[in-house]
Amino acid sequence: MRKYINSKLFLLIIITVAAFLRFYQLGINPPGLNWDEAAWAYNSYSLGIDGKDEFGKLPVSYLESYGDYKPPLYAYLGVLPIKIFGLDAFGTRFPSAFFGVLTVLLVYFLVKEVFFKNKTEPKIESTALMASFFLAISPWHIMLSRGAFEANVSTFFIILGIYFFLRAVNKNIWLLIFSAASFAASFYTFNTARIFVPLIVLFIAFMFRKNLFAAKKQVLVSLLVGFILVLPLVPFLFSPQAKLRYQEVNIFSDINIVKTTNQEIANDHGVFWSKVIHNRRIAYGREFLKHYFDNLNPGFLFITGDGNPRFSTQDTGQMYLWDLPFLLVGLYILFRKKKGYYWLLPVWLLLGIIPAATARETPHALRIETVIPTLQIITAYGFITFLFYFKKYRKVVKVLFLIALFLNFYYFYHGYMTHYAREYSSEWQYPYREAVSYIQDEKHKFDKIVITEALGRPYIYFLTYGKFDPKEFRKEAKIEREVFGFVHVRSFDKYKFENDINLNKLSANTLYLDVPRNLTINAKIVKTFYLMDGKPAFIAYETYK
Numbered sequence: 001m002r003k004y005i006n007s008k009l010f011l012l013i014i015i016t017v018a019a020f021l022r023f024y025q026l027g028i029n030p031p032g033l034n035w036d037e038a039a040w041a042y043n044s045y046s047l048g049i050d051g052k053d054e055f056g057k058l059p060v061s062y063l064e065s066y067g068d069y070k071p072p073l074y075a076y077l078g079v080l081p082i083k084i085f086g087l088d089a090f091g092t093r094f095p096s097a098f099f100g101v102l103t104v105l106l107v108y109f110l111v112k113e114v115f116f117k118n119k120t121e122p123k124i125e126s127t128a129l130m131a132s133f134f135l136a137i138s139p140w141h142i143m144l145s146r147g148a149f150e151a152n153v154s155t156f157f158i159i160l161g162i163y164f165f166l167r168a169v170n171k172n173i174w175l176l177i178f179s180a181a182s183f184a185a186s187f188y189t190f191n192t193a194r195i196f197v198p199l200i201v202l203f204i205a206f207m208f209r210k211n212l213f214a215a216k217k218q219v220l221v222s223l224l225v226g227f228i229l230v231l232p233l234v235p236f237l238f239s240p241q242a243k244l245r246y247q248e249v250n251i252f253s254d255i256n257i258v259k260t261t262n263q264e265i266a267n268d269h270g271v272f273w274s275k276v277i278h279n280r281r282i283a284y285g286r287e288f289l290k291h292y293f294d295n296l297n298p299g300f301l302f303i304t305g306d307g308n309p310r311f312s313t314q315d316t317g318q319m320y321l322w323d324l325p326f327l328l329v330g331l332y333i334l335f336r337k338k339k340g341y342y343w344l345l346p347v348w349l350l351l352g353i354i355p356a357a358t359a360r361e362t363p364h365a366l367r368i369e370t371v372i373p374t375l376q377i378i379t380a381y382g383f384i385t386f387l388f389y390f391k392k393y394r395k396v397v398k399v400l401f402l403i404a405l406f407l408n409f410y411y412f413y414h415g416y417m418t419h420y421a422r423e424y425s426s427e428w429q430y431p432y433r434e435a436v437s438y439i440q441d442e443k444h445k446f447d448k449i450v451i452t453e454a455l456g457r458p459y460i461y462f463l464t465y466g467k468f469d470p471k472e473f474r475k476e477a478k479i480e481r482e483v484f485g486f487v488h489v490r491s492f493d494k495y496k497f498e499n500d501i502n503l504n505k506l507s508a509n510t511l512y513l514d515v516p517r518n519l520t521i522n523a524k525i526v527k528t529f530y531l532m533d534g535k536p537a538f539i540a541y542e543t544y545k
Helices: 002-023 035-050 073-077 077-087 087-112 120-138 137-147 152-169 173-187 194-205 208-212 214-236 240-249 255-267 270-276 280-294 296-305 323-337 344-357 367-386 394-423 431-445 461-466 468-478
Strands: 064-065 069-071 448-452 479-480 487-492 497-498 512-515 523-530 534-543
Touching: 002 087, 002 120, 002 137, 035 064, 035 073, 035 077, 035 087, 035 240, 035 461, 035 468, 073 077, 073 087, 073 152, 077 087, 087 120, 087 137, 087 152, 087 367, 120 367, 137 152, 137 367, 137 394, 152 173, 152 194, 152 208, 152 367, 173 194, 173 214, 194 344, 208 214, 208 344, 214 240, 255 280, 270 344, 280 344, 296 431, 323 344, 323 367, 344 367, 367 394, 431 512, 431 534, 461 497, 468 487
Parallel strands: 448 497, 448 512
Antiparallel strands: 064 069, 479 487, 487 497, 512 534, 523 534
């Protein structure tokens, strides 16, 4: 009984730590809303007003944003937080942080199901607690939980689906219905799930085929539930819009690979063996393997992390360097002892990388977030097993290694809370909030406000930070849609958005918001907006009268 109480107390402490690391200063670090976050914010705001997105549609199978077609669930999850906390960064990021904390809790219970037959062993209980703790302090998971990243919510639903599946075969087969519902929810959250979930479901269904064949009724009901929930997506998945983003980012639409293979065959004068060696399918296969193993690069995982500062502080890996030896020990012991459903963890890890391996940009922390719990569980398994080999000196060894882990964690967390916002405020479009606030106060003095698109999609910031009525926006907005699906909002209210402001055609009684490099001698600067590192990002100017 005492051990049970201690275990629950430790779990409560871990969840409290996880919540603190994800919610503390959530509205100010990261220091601004990036383009995607601003889109989630305004669409949640719009849905909360009249049940429609920014363009006046009810998003069911997709949410249109900048010409991208995103799974819509995150926008719905943001409706209530934005109503409670306001149309700001905290409310927008709340769903990601909240489900991030729930994921930490869920991993504890997942470990107990993976090692179901041994879960009463002290070693398994300790592994479950340590896996949750390692996820709670994971730099990878902390950073993705502190931004409005729909992948972070999708990861929760995937883990929940696998947990319910294991719980069903271990305890109550009717829980397969909840597993199907959880997997279906992930389809509406992030595109990666639409590739990974069918792969992992097919695999675990095969591994538990005897259990499933013995429960045909429950399996059929679960399949029916899953099919009904996913059915609204089916027409969209086969539409040109669904293919748009995939064609934009995947390696198989890269024509340069075909050009290279054709040139190599031509260099060999078209002989048959050259056509075999330089076959485009082989070339694409090599490219896939290269991109696949990019995501297992030790530098990416343990040293510098993702090259995108939104996913990494750039001086800490996606995992701590401390994790590396215990991850290797955990893998070794996992295959040596073969306890429980040990095979699930490495297969989950390997399958989780497949969707990201088809993309041109690798490694990519967001697209492989699906694998996160496997790495923490294996590391915890290795760490706890390692401690059991040093029973005589366990307390000393435990203290020494936890001190080393704390130093790793402190280095990351200090850098994130002290330096990160200042160094990477440009990645989070920091100056837009101040710029929008200033222009709103001054716009009554001008006939027109012209804003450059040199730094992305400014219209969404004037909607979000300006809390512009979505009904009025739909009436006033002038929108252009390209044949490739991209959407450009050209104007609404007094605001006009231009790719490049024509400095030779400046108008009187007009306020311009531009980048400093476009400053002209005919302009009168009225305000400069700076990044957190002191560099100018925007200038507001008007023509001399």
